[in-house]
Amino acid sequence: MATCRICYEEGTVAMPLLNPCDCKGSVEFQHKHCLTQWIETSLMENCELCKVKYDSVDLTLEVIPAFHPLLTRLSTRAPLVLALEAMLYLMCCESFGEATVRKGPDAFFQMMSDVTPLLLFGLVGLQLILLVPAIRVLKDRGRYFRTAWSCRFAVFSVSPFWCVVILAAGLVISFYNAVAGALMVVSVCLHTWNLHQVIVRYVNRDIIRGAVAAGI
Numbered sequence: 001m002a003t004c005r006i007c008y009e010e011g012t013v014a015m016p017l018l019n020p021c022d023c024k025g026s027v028e029f030q031h032k033h034c035l036t037q038w039i040e041t042s043l044m045e046n047c048e049l050c051k052v053k054y055d056s057v058d059l060t061l062e063v064i065p066a067f068h069p070l071l072t073r074l075s076t077r078a079p080l081v082l083a084l085e086a087m088l089y090l091m092c093c094e095s096f097g098e099a100t101v102r103k104g105p106d107a108f109f110q111m112m113s114d115v116t117p118l119l120l121f122g123l124v125g126l127q128l129i130l131l132v133p134a135i136r137v138l139k140d141r142g143r144y145f146r147t148a149w150s151c152r153f154a155v156f157s158v159s160p161f162w163c164v165v166i167l168a169a170g171l172v173i174s175f176y177n178a179v180a181g182a183l184m185v186v187s188v189c190l191h192t193w194n195l196h197q198v199i200v201r202y203v204n205r206d207i208i209r210g211a212v213a214a215g216i
Contacts, residue, residue: 002029003017004017004029004031004034005026005029007034009031011029015031015033016032017029017030017031018031018032018035020035020047021049022047022050022052023050027049035054039054062138062139062140062144062200062203062207063137063200064134064200065133065134065137067130071126071129071130072193074126075126075127075130075192075193076191076194077190078123078186078189078190079186079190081123081126082119082120082186085119085122085123086112086115086119089115089119113178116178117171117175117178117181120170120171120181120182120185121171123189124171124185127189127192127193130193130196131192131196134196135196138200140203143203143206144199144200147199147202147206148160148161148199149161151198151199160195160199163188163195166184166188167184167185167188170182170185170188
């Protein structure tokens, strides 16, 4: 006798068993309410076994694009990226060795203070390389920005709007105080991509809960 692969109970007239994906055998059937509860919990609209989208549940969830793993790792490691940028700058700076020998360590620190704003702009550029395409593919960008406005960033306990303000302020301050500006920019860039993923998950949770409440 066929049973639901989630609750292991048989189908009834009121709760028939459905075959919403390409799975066969003992995992072929599910109750509709079991399936919707599973989707609400997992935030997945595809079967975790056969990877086919469930055809009995009419949902359109937002997606997070799959970028190159190295790019996403670098986006969440702002101090490392900043250090790599500084190393590349020093390797390409022909006057670095001469200035350091003639003028001592002060020349080095002054040089790095002068170039820090440019390095920070490069760090922010890396975040934009990921965020702009990821936001462009969203089906409902209005819902995304409304959710972003209402949620709170765990690190600062403020909305992402204020994170943008902190980021912009850090870039400006870096022209006057390289260390303070770098700390502000790096602290935000460390979590930017993760914050985007959290916002998309919140959006999808709202979509699923709305669909469940409507009796999909």
